[in-house]
Amino acid sequence: xxxxxxxxxxxxxxxxxxxxxxxxxxxxxxxxxxxxxxxxxxxxxxxxxxxxxxxxxxxxxxxxxxxxxxxxxxxxxxxxxxxxxxxxxxxxxxxxxxxxxxxxxxxxxxxxxxxxxxxxxxxxxxxxxxxxxxxxxxxxxxxxxxxxxxxxxxxxxxxxxxxxxxxxxxxxxxxxxxxxxxxxxxxxxxxxxxxxxxxxxxxxxxxxxxxxxxxxxxxxxxxxxxxxxxxxxxxxxxxxxxxxxxxx
Amino acid sequence: xxxxxxxxxxxxxxxxxxxxxxxxxxxxxxxxxxxxxxxxxxxxxxxxxxxxxxxxxxxxxxxxxxxxxxxxxxxxxxxxxxxxxxxxxxxxxxxxxxxxxxxxxxxxxxxxxxxxxxxxxxxxxxxxxxxxxxxxxxxxxxxxxxxxxxxxxxxxxxxxxxxxxxxxxxxxxxxxxxxxxxxxxxxxxxxxxxxxxxxxxxxxxxxxxxxxxxxxxxxxxxxxxxxxxxxxxxxxxxxxxxxxxxxxxxxxxxxxxxxxxxxxxxxxxxxxxxxxxxxxxxxxxxxxxxxxxxxxxxxxxxxxxxxxxxxxxx
Numbered sequence: 001x002x003x004x005x006x007x008x009x010x011x012x013x014x015x016x017x018x019x020x021x022x023x024x025x026x027x028x029x030x031x032x033x034x035x036x037x038x039x040x041x042x043x044x045x046x047x048x049x050x051x052x053x054x055x056x057x058x059x060x061x062x063x064x065x066x067x068x069x070x071x072x073x074x075x076x077x078x079x080x081x082x083x084x085x086x087x088x089x090x091x092x093x094x095x096x097x098x099x100x101x102x103x104x105x106x107x108x109x110x111x112x113x114x115x116x117x118x119x120x121x122x123x124x125x126x127x128x129x130x131x132x133x134x135x136x137x138x139x140x141x142x143x144x145x146x147x148x149x150x151x152x153x154x155x156x157x158x159x160x161x162x163x164x165x166x167x168x169x170x171x172x173x174x175x176x177x178x179x180x181x182x183x184x185x186x187x188x189x190x191x192x193x194x195x196x197x198x199x200x201x202x203x204x205x206x207x208x209x210x211x212x213x214x215x216x217x218x219x220x221x222x223x224x225x226x227x228x229x230x231x232x233x234x235x236x237x238x239x240x241x242x243x244x245x246x247x248x
Numbered sequence: 249x250x251x252x253x254x255x256x257x258x259x260x261x262x263x264x265x266x267x268x269x270x271x272x273x274x275x276x277x278x279x280x281x282x283x284x285x286x287x288x289x290x291x292x293x294x295x296x297x298x299x300x301x302x303x304x305x306x307x308x309x310x311x312x313x314x315x316x317x318x319x320x321x322x323x324x325x326x327x328x329x330x331x332x333x334x335x336x337x338x339x340x341x342x343x344x345x346x347x348x349x350x351x352x353x354x355x356x357x358x359x360x361x362x363x364x365x366x367x368x369x370x371x372x373x374x375x376x377x378x379x380x381x382x383x384x385x386x387x388x389x390x391x392x393x394x395x396x397x398x399x400x401x402x403x404x405x406x407x408x409x410x411x412x413x414x415x416x417x418x419x420x421x422x423x424x425x426x427x428x429x430x431x432x433x434x435x436x437x438x439x440x441x442x443x444x445x446x447x448x449x450x451x452x453x454x455x456x457x458x459x460x461x462x463x464x465x466x467x468x469x470x471x472x473x474x475x476x477x478x479x480x481x482x483x484x485x486x487x488x489x490x491x492x493x494x495x496x497x498x499x500x501x502x503x504x505x506x507x508x509x510x511x512x513x514x515x516x517x518x519x520x521x522x523x524x525x526x527x528x529x530x531x532x533x534x535x536x537x538x539x540x541x542x543x544x545x546x547x548x549x550x551x552x553x554x555x556x557x558x559x560x561x562x
Binding site (some may be wrong): 013016017018035038092093098122124125126132133134136138142159160163164169178217219221222230231232233238242245 | 360387392557
């Protein structure tokens with residue numbers, strides 16, 4: 001079985017996001033970029049399934065500009081067999097990303113697609129679900145445990161009410177939640193090995209996808225600032241202040 | 249004119265309050281009609297609850313055995329079918345809505361808006377990105393149905409009781425897939441409030457020092473009836489499991505009271521609590537960034553202060 005893994009590059013989670021003064025976007029120039037944390041978890045899960053013998057090949061997929069290669073090399077260094085780079089300079093909405101994956105699925109025929117439940121830049125939390133719909137296959141979102149046997153995946157999902165377990169026939173789309181696993185660290189020899197692993201480059205324009213971007217982001221703003229509060233001198237003063245606000 | 253279909257969320261035969269929050273957002277669009285769609289095996293009690301919500305024009309029900317559990321693959325085709333004739337489909341931005349809405353949107357061939365926090369016009373909305381570190385204004389083309397999830401923390405539940413909307417059974421000609429099966433739902437067994445929805449949260453950070461020491465956080469949280477959270481540093485250090493992690497990659501929460509104990513306030517943590525009503529910080533380092541966002545700050549040793557707080561509470 002092949003596993004396709006979505007591997008998005010985002011602004012690192014430790015960067016303080018700044019909105020451009022003219023409201024046209026957030027500052028990304030010169031800012032540290034990293035793999036979307038949920039995508040690292042997705043990749044880790046795919047690698048573990050391969051190590052268990054459930055899958056033979058793990059393919060990381062990146063959609064983005066020409067300089068995405070270094071990022072994809074990280075995915076290869078983590079252990080993916082090969083990478084697919086869909087090249088586009090345009091920012092991608094989830095529906096378009098899902099349509100792109102759908103095209104790659106037609107070619108690769110994976111038994112499983114694992115994506116992060118959301119990317120920490122647009123926080124959309126949509127691509128996996130949309131892909132499953134377009135592919136007309138099951139989805140198991142927000143996964144915290146995955147077991148594969150007999151052509152089925154049994155997936156525990158983190159839902160508001162608790163932990164839900166569902167059984168889905170393969171092929172299927174799984175999206176990873178935080179508790180699914182702890183991604184491995186990349187070791188130096190793996191970085192060297194990754195240099196010789198193949199990256200297929202596909203021009204987004206060649207896929208013939210209707211971008212369908214009928215949602216337009218027209219303005220970016222900083223959130224309302226929290227004003228700095230007061231310092232209290234001891235526990236008694238704190239309790240009094242919280243009681244006064246009706247919080248205790 | 250706008251016509252909005254709100255998808256009801258329910259569990260164990262009861263309507264979830266997230267539905268009334270989505271109705272609030274729908275009302276802000278000032279539509280001609282707000283219909284609530286109930287997809288369940290036994291619809292009656294849920295529909296009766298939905299019919300009482302202020303602003304609801306009609307409740308539409310689809311009672312099918314396949315709808316016993318909220319499986320997105322089963323519900324989405326029904327939602328897509330029922331969406332015909334509506335200008336907007338709103339779904340609460342809970343795990344239920346986040347699971348099903350994108351699938352329904354893709355079936356309709358439309359993009360989807362996530363986490364609508366304000367309605368600026370019939371087709372103009374605001375939503376957070378980067379864990380709330382930026383707020384974007386998004387305009388949707390009126391030629392397409394707007395499928396959106398509604399950020400529940402941003403909307404009050406619409407009042408309930410005065411309305412008595414008609415309830416109509418709907419027949420949808422949709423073939424449902426059998427490739428997805430419900431196995432079980434284990435509901436949180438803890439006596440403590442749920443971290444995601446608790447009105448009070450007490451979180452511990454690296455300053456707590458060890459797994460054993462974290463008992464002091466649990467003890468204090470129990471004293472004030474709060475849920476327990478933790479910073480990523482505390483989770484990474486193995487003090488508590490990762491389901492307690494608050495922050496950009498953990499849970500993003502908006503309790504009325506948030507108490508950060510021994511948490512320095514890394515950016516990734518602050519983004520998870522910025523919508524909290526009142527933030528209290530207790531830290532021995534007076535220069536810790538957590539004090540920049542705290543409404544009340546107290547510099548000192550948490551192992552001394554927490555017992556003092558408990559004593560002061562009586």
